[in-house]
């Protein structure tokens with residue numbers, strides 16, 4: 627297959643981990659006889675520095691015409707003093723919105739060699755496998771107005787959703803639950819927020835269409851606690867934008883490191899965007915020590931979801947698993963008796979595992 631892939635490395639460690647994903651994808655291409663053509667574009671702080679905007683028109687156009695998009699990370703204190711509309715994060719939110727990517731799938735799957743590093747008891751974490759589905763184009767991140775008032779002494783952010791935006795993500799969650807264990811946990815704050823009350827109503831209405839799926843409603847504070855005390859109680863979790871952003875970072879402790887988590891941002895059809903859950907980590911950028919595995923696993927998600935290359939994706943996941951079993955890990959991970967290696971070295975080990 628011949629595929630056009632847009633690369634948006636972004637800021638901080640984004641460039642280093644994107645290079646790792648590219649090397650792995652080139653290996654998959656030569657092993658399986660595919661042709662991946664990469665086109666690199668600017669986003670986030672990198673785009674602000676080059677073009678004065680976090681999301682240049684040229685980047686938007688390229689993404690709309692691509693087969694899939696890979697993104698590294700955006701953000702950094704360098705751009706902290708810029709006005710809100712010029713923040714690097716506006717580039718990421720803007721491209722998700724422009725591509726209509728309403729569903730963010732965040733699989734939380736622990737690799738066995740890392741599980742002892744979890745702060746939880748091994749028997750709790752073992753076998754843990756959760757899919758967090760985060761709504762991605764509405765809620766507090768997009769509501770207007772969002773501004774300072776009274777000379778900066780007051781502030782307003784707006785949480786706004788259309789019924790249709792809630793319906794489509796909740797549908798996606800029920801469909802995903804059907805493909806897994808037929809259990810769905812819906813997370814909201816219905817005891818306080820009107821938006822959450824509509825959300826809960828819609829989940830209950832939709833359940834009539836999916837009678838084979840059992841539904842549990844949880845308030846977000848209770849969900850946050852249960853996620854790290856009883857993670858095996860969860861299979862598919864669906865929630866709105868902000869709650870999903872926070873809960874999926876929290877769930878990363880189950881896997882040993884935030885650096886391990888991939889994500890897919892998708893719509894019903896059309897181009898998908900794949901990125902690690904972690905941010906730009908400016909404190910370690912340029913040192914060659916960042917963990918590229920979340921980015922490499924995001925590339926595997928791209929192969930599976932956008933190109934239906936199930937076998938190729940499974941090979942990448944297997945190569946990552948083997949690398950950890952061999953004891954190789956980056957600075958953010960702990961493996962008893964293991965060997966700490968650099969971004970480049972761990973990528974080479976994944977490639978070696980792919981080719982042997």
Ligand code: GGG
Pocket residue numbers: 697698699700701715718871901902903904905906
């Ligand atoms: N690769 C993820 C990333 O760059 N995260 C930084 C960020 O802006 N996160 C906000 C969000 O994911 O909504």
